[in-house]
Amino acid sequence: MPSAFATNMRFKFSILAIFLEVLIIILFGIFVRYENTQPTTKDIFLYPFFQDVHVMIFVGFGFLMTFLKKYGFSSVGINMLIAALGLQWGTLMQGFWHMEAQKINIGIKSMINADFSTATVLISFGAVLGKTSPVQMLIMTILEITIFSCNEHLVVKVLGATDTGASMTIHAFGAYFGLSAARVLYRPGLKEGHKNEESVYHSDMFAMIGTLFLWLFWPSFNSAMAHADLQQRTIINTYFSMAACTLTAFALSSLVEHRGKLDMVHIQNATLAGGVAVGSCADMSIYPLGAMLIGSIAGLISVIGFKFLTPFFFSKLKIHDTCGVHNLHGLPGLLGGLASIIAAMAHVKLGETSPSAPMQAAALGCTIGIALVGGAFAGLVLNLPFLGQPPDENCYNDSVYWEVPAEETRPAGQFGDYGDHRTVNINM
Amino acid sequence: MGSDYPPSLRCGLPGLILFLETAFILIFWFCFSKESQSTSEDLEIYPAFQDVNVLVIFGFGFLLASFKRYGFSSIGFNLLIATLGVQWAVLVEGFLFASSAGKVKIGLHSVLKATISVTAVLISAGALLGKANPIQLIWMAMVEVAAFSTSRWINVRFLKIEEHTSLMHVHIFGTYFGLAVSWWLYHSSLSKRIEKETSNPISDLFSMLGTLFLWMFWPSFNSVLIVDVMEKRNAICNTYYAIAVSAVAAFALSSLSSRNGKIRMIHIHHAALAGGVALGFSAPVIPHPWIAMILGLLASMVAVLGSHCLQTYLNSVLKIHDTCGVHYTFGLPGLLGAIVNVILFIIIKWASLSTLGYLALIEVGSFMLTTAIGLGTGFITGFILTFKLWKTLPASKYFDDQAYWEFPHLAYGF
Numbered sequence: 001m002p003s004a005f006a007t008n009m010r011f012k013f014s015i016l017a018i019f020l021e022v023l024i025i026i027l028f029g030i031f032v033r034y035e036n037t038q039p040t041t042k043d044i045f046l047y048p049f050f051q052d053v054h055v056m057i058f059v060g061f062g063f064l065m066t067f068l069k070k071y072g073f074s075s076v077g078i079n080m081l082i083a084a085l086g087l088q089w090g091t092l093m094q095g096f097w098h099m100e101a102q103k104i105n106i107g108i109k110s111m112i113n114a115d116f117s118t119a120t121v122l123i124s125f126g127a128v129l130g131k132t133s134p135v136q137m138l139i140m141t142i143l144e145i146t147i148f149s150c151n152e153h154l155v156v157k158v159l160g161a162t163d164t165g166a167s168m169t170i171h172a173f174g175a176y177f178g179l180s181a182a183r184v185l186y187r188p189g190l191k192e193g194h195k196n197e198e199s200v201y202h203s204d205m206f207a208m209i210g211t212l213f214l215w216l217f218w219p220s221f222n223s224a225m226a227h228a229d230l231q232q233r234t235i236i237n238t239y240f241s242m243a244a245c246t247l248t249a250f251a252l253s254s255l256v257e258h259r260g261k262l263d264m265v266h267i268q269n270a271t272l273a274g275g276v277a278v279g280s281c282a283d284m285s286i287y288p289l290g291a292m293l294i295g296s297i298a299g300l301i302s303v304i305g306f307k308f309l310t311p312f313f314f315s316k317l318k319i320h321d322t323c324g325v326h327n328l329h330g331l332p333g334l335l336g337g338l339a340s341i342i343a344a345m346a347h348v349k350l351g352e353t354s355p356s357a358p359m360q361a362a363a364l365g366c367t368i369g370i371a372l373v374g375g376a377f378a379g380l381v382l383n384l385p386f387l388g389q390p391p392d393e394n395c396y397n398d399s400v401y402w403e404v405p406a407e408e409t410r411p412a413g414q415f416g417d418y419g420d421h422r423t424v425n426i427n428m
Numbered sequence: 429m430g431s432d433y434p435p436s437l438r439c440g441l442p443g444l445i446l447f448l449e450t451a452f453i454l455i456f457w458f459c460f461s462k463e464s465q466s467t468s469e470d471l472e473i474y475p476a477f478q479d480v481n482v483l484v485i486f487g488f489g490f491l492l493a494s495f496k497r498y499g500f501s502s503i504g505f506n507l508l509i510a511t512l513g514v515q516w517a518v519l520v521e522g523f524l525f526a527s528s529a530g531k532v533k534i535g536l537h538s539v540l541k542a543t544i545s546v547t548a549v550l551i552s553a554g555a556l557l558g559k560a561n562p563i564q565l566i567w568m569a570m571v572e573v574a575a576f577s578t579s580r581w582i583n584v585r586f587l588k589i590e591e592h593t594s595l596m597h598v599h600i601f602g603t604y605f606g607l608a609v610s611w612w613l614y615h616s617s618l619s620k621r622i623e624k625e626t627s628n629p630i631s632d633l634f635s636m637l638g639t640l641f642l643w644m645f646w647p648s649f650n651s652v653l654i655v656d657v658m659e660k661r662n663a664i665c666n667t668y669y670a671i672a673v674s675a676v677a678a679f680a681l682s683s684l685s686s687r688n689g690k691i692r693m694i695h696i697h698h699a700a701l702a703g704g705v706a707l708g709f710s711a712p713v714i715p716h717p718w719i720a721m722i723l724g725l726l727a728s729m730v731a732v733l734g735s736h737c738l739q740t741y742l743n744s745v746l747k748i749h750d751t752c753g754v755h756y757t758f759g760l761p762g763l764l765g766a767i768v769n770v771i772l773f774i775i776i777k778w779a780s781l782s783t784l785g786y787l788a789l790i791e792v793g794s795f796m797l798t799t800a801i802g803l804g805t806g807f808i809t810g811f812i813l814t815f816k817l818w819k820t821l822p823a824s825k826y827f828d829d830q831a832y833w834e835f836p837h838l839a840y841g842f
Contacts (some may be wrong), residue, residue: 007689009683009689009690010683010684010687010688010689011684012689013679013680013683013689014681014683014684014689015676015680017676017679017680017683018677018680020676021673021676021677021680021725024721025671025673025718025722025725026718028669028716028717028718028721029716029718030448032716032717032718033716033717034661034662034665034715034716035719038657038658040657043657043661044472044657044660044661047476047664048475048476051475051479051644051648054644055644058640058643058644059637059641060639062640063637066633070629072629073629073632073633073636073693074634076633076636076640077679077691077693080640080643080696080700081676081679084672084675084676085672085676086674087637087668087672088669088672088673088676088721106665106717107661107665108661108664108665111664112666112667113605128772134679134683134691144774194612202630205574205637207632282790345489347487352729353523382694387794389469398629401689401691402690402691402692402693403686403690403691403692403693404629405626405627405628405629405632406473406628424817
């Protein structure tokens with residue numbers, strides 16, 4: 001089918017993007033206004049937290065996905081596109097649940113929430129990375145954020161569950177949504193793998209930039225929405241969980257690889273699992289002990305997931321998860337949900353009371369359920385043949401959608417193969 | 429290579445830098461009192477101050493690192509002139525704006541204002557990227573900071589422009605100063621794009637890293653000087669939404685403007701930032717986010733259109749070579765923002781003032797004056813920078829790190 005793979009998106013993409021943008025501006029004009037109460041210093045106090053989250057969304061998630069050797073532009077660029085569009089749509093969608101007198105009031109807090117809502121799409125983007133077009137990503141952004149904000153309202157307001165760092169509502173939701181969409185978008189032609197689906201030395205270094213920025217600012221991510229009195233505890237719990245998780249990830253990576261070598265993929269991803277897993281109960285009084293326990297288990301299951309589960313998913317369940325989001329966000333998100341259920345059963349205090357275990361379990365269950373159904377629906381929509389998805393042989397390649405500057409002619413034939421050409425120089 | 433070999437900077441550069449630094453230390457020693465009384469309010473701006481710092485040092489440095497053979501110089505010289513410029517700007521502003529006789533006081537605010545003033549130099553350096561050596565850049569930084577502070581002093585002192593607005597003139601001032609200098613440094617070989625003046629995928633990604641940091645911290649840049657909490661909140665939110673719109677529009681317009689629908693990285697680098705620049709003046713006074721978002725959309729259009737029209741028509745006719753396209757990243761969106769600011773000013777004050785026309789004219793006059801001072805001083809500076817005394821670079825060595833840096837590995841392909 002030639003029309004299915006018409007990847008020239010000059011009009012499709014630009015007209016859809018401009019249309020969405022105009023629509024959003026009109027909706028903003030009708031519904032959105034600034035809070036007219038005098039903002040307290042608390043609002044401005046949250047601004048540094050917002051900036052940290054902002055860095056995680058744009059630099060952290062963007063560069064984390066640059067590990068593919070020919071897909072750097074799309075990883076960072078489309079990441080920026082999704083997040084920039086998503087934060088506007090997220091403001092509206094989350095705002096519709098909290099309208100006052102038919103108006104959405106916004107302030108610094110809604111900016112943080114808007115950034116959070118884009119994180120779900122970016123996680124799902126990781127699962128389908130390399131196999132979709134920007135047009136598809138625009139549609140997925142709109143669909144996923146709409147579903148996400150409904151689920152979040154259900155979990156937080158209707159069920160009254162606690163999920164400060166959003167292990168369930170963002171990470172698990174985004175991961176299972178993405179996996180479900182990836183299952184529907186499965187390409188039998190890529191069963192044997194693809195020659196561009198691998199990293200080179202410098203692309204792994206770029207991905208490490210993303211990892212480090214995510215790692216550094218994760219305490220801000222988990223604590224930005226915490227109650228002011230509990231913010232310090234949230235920061236400390238997240239910090240220790242991340243530290244414990246990093247150590248476990250290094251240890252396990254060395255254990256499962258040949259001759260005890262480290263695998264960069266594990267270091268890039270599994271070191272962050274602790275931040276994901278501790279999210280749900282970061283503001284409970286679990287003490288550093290609990291946080292470090294959760295972090296260690298998260299690092300453990302993340303590495304094991306990369307080593308054994310992802311190949312199994314690919315070969316048996318026909319789910320091709322490009323970035324391994326299931327191991328970084330999915331499993332640790334589940335773990336976070338389970339940890340919050342256990343903590344609730346053990347009557348761990350959150351402020352004055354402790355959360356209710358059945359509600360936490362219900363929150364976890366409905367999040368996973370809605371994500372799987374929503375992801376499958378989104379996958380079906382994205383399968384429509386005129387959305388400009390790349391043909392199998394052009395997957396994982398920037399030059400389908402980007403003007404890529406000419407690569408230099410090098411002996412190795414691949415760009416940026418520093419290692420190779422340094423030896424060439426010495427020989428010369 | 430023979431006669432084309434770049435002149436050695438060994439006797440010029442270290443001497444100049446050490447002389448300037450000694451002079452700075454002596455002036456700081458004699459003329460500045462320790463610090464003003466610090467309050468907790470001063471410290472409240474510290475996180476935003478750090479954001480501006482990252483934006484200036486890291487953001488601009490990596491934004492300019494888009495050429496495949498000029499990464500060291502882009503980031504290195506950016507750091508050099510930024511640090512030098514901040515010290516000099518603190519001095520100049522301290523003397524120009526000194527409130528009382530006696531020693532000048534230094535606080536976090538004066539360093540912050542100096543950092544923002546230095547943005548003008550970095551923007552001009554973007555227009556000259558690859559064509560000027562460090563000695564020329566240092567002299568340019570010295571002159572430009574002094575000129576910008578003087579222009580700001582005139583604006584604040586005589587035209588009674590607000591401090592925030594006067595500092596947001598940096599984009600316009602830096603652009604037109606840089607373009608005027610660039611006119612003098614024009615060389616006929618620049619009319620064609622040479623091999624060294626292109627990017628490769630890695631340098632483009634580095635440039636994207638810089639763009640992202642500029643992009644993310646722009647709300648801090650636009651709001652850090654505002655004191656009133658309400659206005660500060662509005663400035664942050666307006667910039668946030670406007671710059672998000674201009675990022676999405678940059679992707680859409682970039683795809684629309686190319687024949688095969690492919691997105692060009694260079695458009696993303698430039699157009700995504702245009703929204704933030706345009707919002708600089710009016711961010712605190714825009715009452716509803718949708719106005720800011722429309723402004724972001726317009727700014728993005730101006731930047732993408734500008735990169736098509738200016739680069740092909742205007743620059744070749746006027747013989748200006750604008751390496752990084754600062755004219756349409758900072759200049760035109762800045763002018764757009766200034767004009768919109770005047771319009772908003774008229775609308776907001778429509779009913780309440782009888783002398784509205786006069787005040788609006790003052791606003792128009794202030795940014796016109798800034799542009800004129802930028803062009804004028806830039807023109808003179810450019811003329812001076814062409815002297816052989818500064819060890820100017822032969823055109824064959826433009827856009828080449830090897831003229832200035834020791835290399836860990838040989839040049840092949842680098």
